[in-house]
Structures are given as C-alpha cells and as structure tokens.
Amino acid sequence: MFLSEVTNQAGTFFHLVPWAVLFPVIGLVLNMAFGRRWGEKGVALVAVTASGLAFVVAVLLWLSLRAHPEGAVIQVASWMTLVQVDWAFRVDTLSVTMMLVVGGVGTLIHLYAVGYMHYDVRYKGDPGRYSRFFVFLNLFIAAMMILVSGNSYLMLFVGWEGVGLCSYLLIGFWFEYDTHGRPSVANAQAGNKAFIANRIGDFGFMAAMFYMFAVFGTLNFDRIFAEAPAVAHSHPQALLVITLLLLLGVTGKSAQIPLYVWLPDAMAGPTPVSALIHAATMVTAGVYLITRSHVLYDLVPAAQHTVALVGALTALFAATIAVGQYDIKKVLAYSTISQLGFMVAAAGVGAYVAAMFHLITHAFFKALLFLAAGSVIIAMERAHHPLPEEGGHDAHHGEDPEGFDPQDMRYMGGLRKVIPVTFWTYLIAGLTLAGIPPLAAFFSKDEIIAETKAAYPLVYWLLVAAAFLTAFYIGRQIFLVFFGQPRSHAAGHAKESPWTMTSVLVTLAALAAAGGLLNWPQPYLAAWLGHTLGEVEAAGLNPVVAGTSATIAVVSLLLAWWLYGRRPLPTPETPDPLKALLGPIFRGMEAKWWVDELYWAVVINPYMALCRLSAAFDVWVIDTAVNDAAWLTDFVGELVARWQTGYVRNYALSIFVGVLLIFTYLLWR
Amino acid sequence: MVSTNYVLILSATLFIIGVAGVLTRRNALVIYMAVELMLNAANLAFVAFASAFGALDGQIAVFFVMTVAAAEVAVGLAILVTIFHTRQSVDIDSLHQLKG
Amino acid sequence: MSIDLLIFLGLALVAVGAALGMLFSRNTVYAVLFLVLVMLVLAVLYLILGAPFLALAQVTVYTGAIMVLFLFAVMVLGPQKLAEGEGPISWQRPWAFGLTALFLVEVVYAFAARVGGLGKLTCATAAAGSPAAIGKVLFNQYLLPFEVTSVLLLVAAVGAVVLTRE
Structure with missing residues (x-):
C-alpha cells in the first residue's frame, strides 16, 4: 500500500474496509505457519499487530465518516450473481461503530491475553497451544468484522457462523479438561452445547433468510429495507414471520431465553475468550442484527413487543441466577445474559441508540470485569501453584486435596490488599455495572429504562427489578472477593498480574468510567447513529428515572454491604447469608432454576431415547435385511459359479444347448 | 438338378459334424479345423441359395466369409503357437484358469 | 433317380465321410488331409451350383493357403496325440454326441418335411458366377465392404506377426 493509494478521489478511506478483515487473516495465517518457530513473543507481536491494524482501519473509516456520514458500499467481488449477493462491505455509522468496538476492545484483549495465556498454557501443561490461541482469536476478529460490515444478510450470516465456530473452538480450547483443570470431557461438552444451541438459533436465521429471499427476491440490506414498507402493506404476516425467525x-447468538443456557457453560474457555467473545462482542451480534434490521421491526409492532418482552424477561431471570452463583465467572456470565436482555429490550421498544449505547459501554465494563476476574484467577493460581520459573513445582493437573477452586469466590476474600490494581479496576467496572453516576452504564442503562417506561410499562418494571438485582449481585461479588479476610492460603498470598495485563485493565477502566460522554451531555452517539438509523428522538436524561435508578443502585449496594460487607464470611464452608433470608428461593437461584435439568428432561432425554430407538431399528431391522440380502447374493453366487468351469468346450456346449432349445422351440411351435 | 433341400441337408450335416468336433476334441488345432468346417458348411448353404434365387449376393457373402476365415486362421494359429511356446501342449483343457 | 442326384449323393457321401474322418482321426495330419478332401468336394459342388469363381477361390484360398497353414502349424507344434474322451470333463463327450445327433435329426426333419417351397435348383448358366460377373457386383455394390476387408486382412497379418514374436 502506497500512501497515495490510501485515500481515493473523494478523499475517504472507505475502500480500506476489506483490510479490517484481511489484517487479522494475514495475522492468523502467519501464526499458523510460523507460530511454533517464532515462540510466544513473535506470536503475540503478530497477533496484536494484526488486531491493532484492523482497529486502525476502523478509526480511518470513522474519520472519513465524519466528513461523509452517508457512508459507502465497497464491493470486493461477485459471489452468487443469481441471488444478487456479492462480497460487499457496508461502511456506515452503525457498522463502523461496531467495528470500533470490535477492533478496540479486541486489541486490548489481545494485549491482555499475551500475559494471561503465558500462565494459562503453563498451568494446563501445554505451552505449544499459545500460538493456536492467537490464531483462533485473530480468526474471531476477522469473522466479527465480516459480521458487522457485510452488506447483505447472507454475508452477515457468514460472519455469524464464523464467530460461532471461533466460539466453539475457544470454549473447547482445553478440551481435555474441565473448568477445574481435571482431565474430563466437560469443556468439550460445553463447546458442543454452545454450538448446538447456536445451531437452533441459526436455523431461525436461515429460515428467515429463505423466507426473505422468497418475499423480497434479494438478501441485500438496501433493497430489502427499500421494499419493506410495500411488503408490510401487502403481506403483513410475512414480515412478522421473518422478524420472529430472526429473533430466534x-x-x-445473544443468549436470550430460551437458548441462553450455553453462555454460562461457555465460561469453560480461557478468560480473555469470555471477555472478548462471550461478553463484549460476539454475543452482541444479536443486538446488532435487530438494530440493522430496524426497518423491518419498526413495521411489525407485534414482533417488537415480543423482542422487548424476551429481553426484559431474560434480564430479570438471569439476574436472579447471578445472585446465587459462587463461581466468579459464572456470576459475570449471568450478568452478561442479563445485560444483553437490557439491550434486546431496548431494541424491542425501538430505542436502537440506547441499545447501541449500552452495547458499547457494556463492551467496556464487562470486558473489564472478565479481564479483572481473569487477573484474580491467575493471581489465585499463581499463589496456589507457583510455576517452576517462580520457584514452584511442576504444572498441576488439578490434584487439589482440599477441594480448592481458584474461581470460587468462597475461597477468596481480602484480595484488595494484595492485588490493588485489579481491585480498583474491578471496583470501577462493578460500580459501572451497578449504574452509579457518573459512570458509563448509568447513562446507557438509564436511557433504556427511560425509553421503555414510555413504551411498555411491563418491560419497564421488569428492567427496574433486574437493575436492582444487578447492583446487588455485583456488590455481593465485590464484597466476597475483595473485602473481609482471606479464606484460603492462596487468597492471602496472591500476586499482582504483570503490566501487560494491568495496563489493559486501567485502559478499560478509563473507558468504562468515561464511556457515558459518548451520549451525554451531548447526544453525540444519537446524532452519529442517526445517519444510519434515521432521525431518532434523543431521549435525554430523564431526571425522575435517573434519580430513581441511581437510588435503587445505591440501596441495592448498601443491601449487599449489609449482608456480605458488614460481617464477611469467615470460612469457605460458611453458608451464604442470603440462604437464611430467602430459603428455597435462594436454592433456586443457586441451582439456576433447574433450567438445564428441565431441558434434559424435556428435550435431550426424549431425543436420546429416540436416537437409541433408531439405532436399535438400524441394527435389528435394516442391518439384518442388508446382511441377509448380501448372504443370499453370496449363496446364489457360489451356486452359479460352479457353472463357470474354465473349460472352453463346456461353454461351447452351453451355447449349443441354447441353440438346440431355440431351434426345437421354433420347430414345435 | 437336385432339390435345394438336399444341398441344405448336406450343409447342415457338415455343420453339425463341425459342432461335434468343437465339442468333443481336445486338440486345439482340430478344433480350429472343425470351425473351418462349419464355415464351409455355411458357405455351401450360401451358394445353394444364390443358385436357387439366381442372385449373386450369396456368392459375394461366401467371398467375404473366406477372407474372414483367412484372417481368423492367421491370428488363431499365431495365438496357438504362442500358447504352445509357454505350455508345451495343444490340449485345450489345460487352459482352464479362468473360472469361478 | 436322375444322374444329377447320383452325382450329388456320391459327392455328399465323400464329403460327410471325410468330415467324419476328420472328426475321429487321432493323427492331426490325417485330420488336415481329411478336411482338404472335404473342401475339394465342396469346390466341385460349387462348380455344379454355378459358382466357378468361388470353386477356384475355394481351391486356392482354402485348400491352397489355409490348409497349408494348418499343416505348417502341425509341423511346428508337433504331432501330439491326445486321448479323447478322457481328461477333466470326460462326461461332455457322450452329451455332445447325443445332442448333436438330436440336432441333426431335427434339422433333417425340418428340411425334409417342413421346407418344401424352394423347389429344384436351376442349372446355372456359365456366365452367372463367372469372375467377370462377380467382379462387377463386388466393385460396384460391395466396394466399401471389400475395402474394409483389406484392412481386416492387414490387421490380421500384423496381429499374427506381433503374437508370434519372441
């Protein structure tokens, strides 16, 4: 690339958009080919550079969009001319916003993973997997860029499947262990669960695409959106079916009821994966899809109501489960589901800017929460099992006599003194999540709640309840992890993570704290996205709603302090104080409301029974029939083969007998 | 002249003697000769019909049969010589490897 | 009984006898000579049936060329005597004779009793089967098959050379 080619005649960088995909692809190819030779430092340099260059491309696109907000469509190549689908990228304010989030947060998490995976591959005892991790991570960035910048539903689907594949590969990254590092197939099963749950969703997406093609004759965004009003007039049912299938x-992908069950299990992947894929970017693809399809949803109020209700129910339901979890990452996983519920609900009531706003701030603070949690976990691991290079013995494979689990919050406590950077960043992220002003999520969450209040009271109350629980569970987590006295040897002797990890935490903490400026006090984001989403009413800060939710957050945090901070748990075995207060309800929260068990009983077990029946049918009926047919053929063959003696005169005799028979027949006819 | 049927009966008799030769003899050379006999029997029938119908086409057919027979004998005897070189025998029954 | 029939029956007897001689003679050289006899008789019959060209061709091509080739082969391969009726499929011999006899009976019955419409053969004129007449038909009506036959003979010659090459 020469400098003169960087900008085209119009003075924009729009034609650079394919490089947002190509840079990560180049990085992953290089690492795939030479990763083992280059060692950890080379792999990390290539991977981070690739991701960083993708982010630079996004920034250049953003600069160009400021001058030309109408955006552009960059066609790279023809794909399926018959259905009018091309390899075309769409540069507009919505896609570039997503690209900035993906590239920015993605690069930060790459940087964090450089340090994190150094320890992780050693604890699991396979340093050779370091390069594989970054290959997958770069592949993910490439697929996510395709997802957010595609110009048709089909191209979006390509990215959609690509990120799904990366998710599967990275959840099962330690496929021979379970989450505690013991040899098991649990991680591989978690990957399968995610993959299969996503297949059900993808079935909906694909069916929606097929139907769309039947109705519109194209999958191109512009043409579908242009024809949508006419179709809404002539076939209102068609649009309803399409939008509901898209909702499936x-x-x-975005882990909503009823398919959310895969996301908590997805925490089996390394923590940077949880942060990047299962919190900040991939799981928000569903919100992006609805926002991108806003023209369709705006035309079908029934679908909008369904979306809003699904989102709000998920937000509340997942928040209740998050209250009852002990695993530091499981709490965050259910928190993610809950926050995604907020975004989906916002998209459902037509508050697309609010949804995107929360998507961005959530990407910052939830990535930070996961990364800080990863820092906590690594700190616990390093204190529990020092590496050989730190004077410890060999890498362990999970032989823990006292049942110690580095992810279990009951074994933590008092960590604020030993890992201060992690603590402060975690605190900022947690307060952001809780919605304490003036941190970012206060504004974004408030905007959602304010928008729903006007549109849909039921959704409003569900979200308020979810917001209350959100502040409570994050308060509970912070008090359990960082306050009180250490409840295990490891918690008392934890060591702060290296600078590659903590610097990322500090950067993200700054973003999480200041992210609210995006849309407040000036509704910059609303105006920016308005170029793509059409003129949107800037809701502004509703003082009543803002005051209410801030009060709720503070009260909820105080409640958490009263339960967990005032009298910290003395030992890991102490029952949760909430158990005495709520009784069976807490039992339900702890057990995730038995949803997994319900799915097993209702879906999986009957399905397995059907499979066994089919297998038996196959073995006893089909195989028997086939085998018997083969035996019969063999038998007849053996019998007939005796005729073939190999003597030519014999064959001649056979021919002659045939002639004789024919002649005799003709004679006596 | 004689009835056509007599000539045809002679032709059939010669033909069947040829068939019997193919079916009963083990010497590959004799089997070839029996085949030649069958061809000649067919030729006789052709000539008889040509004479009966007063048309020359039957005789032309005989001419072609003769050329084909000459070609067949040339190649067939060559094959036989080759087989004899490898097996030292003209016994057709010794060639029975191709069987089920 | 006309003189024609007598001549024909005589020739037929010689032909059938020679053919049977070929069928049953142990000595391959005798078998070849018996076959030569059959072919000579057939050449005479062709003459009677008004095909002088074919009669000459029969003598030159069959008895002259083909049978000499057979004799030559016999000399190369040696006069091996094989015990007929023995060997691995001795049961075939009685079956073969029985079935061929049955076939002969059927054919004679068919010609003698069923096919009667052909009538007597006309005594052909000398010009009918003359070389000139044959040549006219052969090089007008049957020119293409004739040329194809030449290719066939060429291929056969090449094939024979290739097969017998050491």
Missing part, C-alpha cells in the same frame, strides 16, 4: 437467531 438472536436468542441463540
């Missing part, structure tokens, strides 16, 4: 896809 959203529930799969």
Whole structure:
C-alpha cells in the first residue's frame, strides 16, 4: 500500500474496509505457519499487530465518516450473481461503530491475553497451544468484522457462523479438561452445547433468510429495507414471520431465553475468550442484527413487543441466577445474559441508540470485569501453584486435596490488599455495572429504562427489578472477593498480574468510567447513529428515572454491604447469608432454576431415547435385511459359479444347448 | 438338378459334424479345423441359395466369409503357437484358469 | 433317380465321410488331409451350383493357403496325440454326441418335411458366377465392404506377426 493509494478521489478511506478483515487473516495465517518457530513473543507481536491494524482501519473509516456520514458500499467481488449477493462491505455509522468496538476492545484483549495465556498454557501443561490461541482469536476478529460490515444478510450470516465456530473452538480450547483443570470431557461438552444451541438459533436465521429471499427476491440490506414498507402493506404476516425467525437467531447468538443456557457453560474457555467473545462482542451480534434490521421491526409492532418482552424477561431471570452463583465467572456470565436482555429490550421498544449505547459501554465494563476476574484467577493460581520459573513445582493437573477452586469466590476474600490494581479496576467496572453516576452504564442503562417506561410499562418494571438485582449481585461479588479476610492460603498470598495485563485493565477502566460522554451531555452517539438509523428522538436524561435508578443502585449496594460487607464470611464452608433470608428461593437461584435439568428432561432425554430407538431399528431391522440380502447374493453366487468351469468346450456346449432349445422351440411351435 | 433341400441337408450335416468336433476334441488345432468346417458348411448353404434365387449376393457373402476365415486362421494359429511356446501342449483343457 | 442326384449323393457321401474322418482321426495330419478332401468336394459342388469363381477361390484360398497353414502349424507344434474322451470333463463327450445327433435329426426333419417351397435348383448358366460377373457386383455394390476387408486382412497379418514374436 502506497500512501497515495490510501485515500481515493473523494478523499475517504472507505475502500480500506476489506483490510479490517484481511489484517487479522494475514495475522492468523502467519501464526499458523510460523507460530511454533517464532515462540510466544513473535506470536503475540503478530497477533496484536494484526488486531491493532484492523482497529486502525476502523478509526480511518470513522474519520472519513465524519466528513461523509452517508457512508459507502465497497464491493470486493461477485459471489452468487443469481441471488444478487456479492462480497460487499457496508461502511456506515452503525457498522463502523461496531467495528470500533470490535477492533478496540479486541486489541486490548489481545494485549491482555499475551500475559494471561503465558500462565494459562503453563498451568494446563501445554505451552505449544499459545500460538493456536492467537490464531483462533485473530480468526474471531476477522469473522466479527465480516459480521458487522457485510452488506447483505447472507454475508452477515457468514460472519455469524464464523464467530460461532471461533466460539466453539475457544470454549473447547482445553478440551481435555474441565473448568477445574481435571482431565474430563466437560469443556468439550460445553463447546458442543454452545454450538448446538447456536445451531437452533441459526436455523431461525436461515429460515428467515429463505423466507426473505422468497418475499423480497434479494438478501441485500438496501433493497430489502427499500421494499419493506410495500411488503408490510401487502403481506403483513410475512414480515412478522421473518422478524420472529430472526429473533430466534438472536436468542441463540445473544443468549436470550430460551437458548441462553450455553453462555454460562461457555465460561469453560480461557478468560480473555469470555471477555472478548462471550461478553463484549460476539454475543452482541444479536443486538446488532435487530438494530440493522430496524426497518423491518419498526413495521411489525407485534414482533417488537415480543423482542422487548424476551429481553426484559431474560434480564430479570438471569439476574436472579447471578445472585446465587459462587463461581466468579459464572456470576459475570449471568450478568452478561442479563445485560444483553437490557439491550434486546431496548431494541424491542425501538430505542436502537440506547441499545447501541449500552452495547458499547457494556463492551467496556464487562470486558473489564472478565479481564479483572481473569487477573484474580491467575493471581489465585499463581499463589496456589507457583510455576517452576517462580520457584514452584511442576504444572498441576488439578490434584487439589482440599477441594480448592481458584474461581470460587468462597475461597477468596481480602484480595484488595494484595492485588490493588485489579481491585480498583474491578471496583470501577462493578460500580459501572451497578449504574452509579457518573459512570458509563448509568447513562446507557438509564436511557433504556427511560425509553421503555414510555413504551411498555411491563418491560419497564421488569428492567427496574433486574437493575436492582444487578447492583446487588455485583456488590455481593465485590464484597466476597475483595473485602473481609482471606479464606484460603492462596487468597492471602496472591500476586499482582504483570503490566501487560494491568495496563489493559486501567485502559478499560478509563473507558468504562468515561464511556457515558459518548451520549451525554451531548447526544453525540444519537446524532452519529442517526445517519444510519434515521432521525431518532434523543431521549435525554430523564431526571425522575435517573434519580430513581441511581437510588435503587445505591440501596441495592448498601443491601449487599449489609449482608456480605458488614460481617464477611469467615470460612469457605460458611453458608451464604442470603440462604437464611430467602430459603428455597435462594436454592433456586443457586441451582439456576433447574433450567438445564428441565431441558434434559424435556428435550435431550426424549431425543436420546429416540436416537437409541433408531439405532436399535438400524441394527435389528435394516442391518439384518442388508446382511441377509448380501448372504443370499453370496449363496446364489457360489451356486452359479460352479457353472463357470474354465473349460472352453463346456461353454461351447452351453451355447449349443441354447441353440438346440431355440431351434426345437421354433420347430414345435 | 437336385432339390435345394438336399444341398441344405448336406450343409447342415457338415455343420453339425463341425459342432461335434468343437465339442468333443481336445486338440486345439482340430478344433480350429472343425470351425473351418462349419464355415464351409455355411458357405455351401450360401451358394445353394444364390443358385436357387439366381442372385449373386450369396456368392459375394461366401467371398467375404473366406477372407474372414483367412484372417481368423492367421491370428488363431499365431495365438496357438504362442500358447504352445509357454505350455508345451495343444490340449485345450489345460487352459482352464479362468473360472469361478 | 436322375444322374444329377447320383452325382450329388456320391459327392455328399465323400464329403460327410471325410468330415467324419476328420472328426475321429487321432493323427492331426490325417485330420488336415481329411478336411482338404472335404473342401475339394465342396469346390466341385460349387462348380455344379454355378459358382466357378468361388470353386477356384475355394481351391486356392482354402485348400491352397489355409490348409497349408494348418499343416505348417502341425509341423511346428508337433504331432501330439491326445486321448479323447478322457481328461477333466470326460462326461461332455457322450452329451455332445447325443445332442448333436438330436440336432441333426431335427434339422433333417425340418428340411425334409417342413421346407418344401424352394423347389429344384436351376442349372446355372456359365456366365452367372463367372469372375467377370462377380467382379462387377463386388466393385460396384460391395466396394466399401471389400475395402474394409483389406484392412481386416492387414490387421490380421500384423496381429499374427506381433503374437508370434519372441
């Protein structure tokens, strides 16, 4: 690339958009080919550079969009001319916003993973997997860029499947262990669960695409949106079916009821994966899909109501489960589901800017929460099992006599003194999540709640309840992890993570704290996205709603302090104080409301029974029939083969007998 | 002249003697000769019909049969010589490897 | 009984006898000579049936060329005597004779009793089967098959050379 080619005649960088995909692809190819030779430092340099260059491309696109907000469509190549689908990228304010989030947060998490995976591959005892991790991570960035910048539903689907594949590969990254590092197939099963749950969602997406093609004759965004009003007039049912099928896809990818069950299990992947894929970017693809398809949803109020209700129910339901978890990452996983519920609900009531706003701030603070949690976990691991290079013995494979688990919050406590940077960043992220002003999520969450209040009271109350629980569970987590006295040897002797990890935490903490400026006090984001989403009413800060939710957050945090901070748990075995207060309800929260068990009983077990029946049918009926047919053929063959003696005169005799028979027949006819 | 049927009966008799030769003899050379006999029997029938119908086409057919027979004998005897070189025998029954 | 029939029956007897001689003679050289006899008789019959060209061709091509080739082969391969009726499929011999006899009976019955419409053969004129007449038909009506036959003979010659090459 020469400098003169960087900008085209119009003075924009729009034609650079394919490089947002190509840079990560180049990085992953290089690492795939030479990763083992280059060692950890080379792999890390290539991977981070690739991701960083993708982010630079996004920034250049953003600069160009400021001058030309109408955006552009960059066609790279023809794909399926018959259905009018091309390899075309769409540069507009919505896609570039997503690209900035993906590239920015993605690069930060790459940087964090450089340090994190150094320890992780050693604890699991396979340093050779370091390069593989970054290959997958770069592949993910490439697929996510395709997802957010595609110019048709089909191209979006290509990215959609690509990120799904990366998610599967990275959840099962330690496929021979379970989450505690013991040899098991649990991680591989978690990957399968995610993959299969997503397949159900993808079925919806694909069915929606097929139907769309039947109705519109194209999958191109512009043409579909242009024809949508006419179709809404002539076939209102068609649009309803399409939007609801798309919602099924959203529930799969964005972990909404009823397909959310895969996301908590997805925490089996390394922590940077949880942060990047299962919190900040991939799971928000569903929100992006609805926002991108806003023209369709705006035309079908029934679908909008369904979306809003699904989102709000998920927000509340997941928040209740988050209250009852002990695993530091499981709490965050259910928190993610809950926050995604907020975004989906916002998209459902037509508050697309609010949804995107929360998507961005959530990407910052939830990535930070996961990364800080990863820092906590690594700190616990390092204190529990020092590496050989730190004077410890060999890498362990999970032989823990006292049942110690580095992810269990009951074994933590008092960590604020030993890992201060992690503590402060975690605190900022946690307060952001809780919605304490003036941190970012206060504004974004408030905007959602304010928008729903006007549109849909039921959704409003569900979200308020979810917001209350959100502040409570994050308060509970912070008090359990960082305050009180250490409840295990490891918690008392934890060591702060290296600078590659903590610097990322500090950067993200700054973003999480200041992210609110995006849309407040000036509604910059609303105006920016308005170029793509059409003129949107800037809701502004509703003082009543803002005051209410801030009060709720503070009260909820105080409640958490009263339960967990005032009298910290003395030992890991002490029962949760909430158990005495709520009794069976807490039992339900702890057990995730038995949803997994319900799915096993209702879906999986009957399905397995059907499979066994089919297998038996196959073995006893089909195989028997086939084998018997083969035996019969063999038998007849053996019998007939005796005729073939190999003597030519014999064959001649056979021919002659045939002639004789024919002649005799003709004679006596 | 004689009835056509007599000539045809003679032709059939010669033909069947040829068939019997193919079916009963083990010497590959004799089997070839029996085949030649069958061809000649067919030729006789052709000539008889040509004479009966007063048309020359039957005789032309005989001419072609003769050329084909000459070609067949040339190649067939060559094959036989080759087989004899490898097996030292003209016994057709010794060639029975191709069987089920 | 006309003189024609007598001549024909005589020739037929010689032909059938020679053919049977070929069928049953142990000595391959005798078998070849018996076959030569059959072919000579057939050449005479062709003459009677008004095909002088074919009669000459029969003598030159069959008895002259083909049978000499057979004799030559016999000399190369040696006069091996094989015990007929023995060997691995001795049961075939009685079956073969029985079935061929049955076939002969059927054919004679068919010609003698069923096919009667052909009538007597006309005594052909000398010009009918003359070389000139044959040549006219052969090089007008049957020119293409004739040329194809030449290719066939060429291929056969090449094939024979290739097969017998050491």
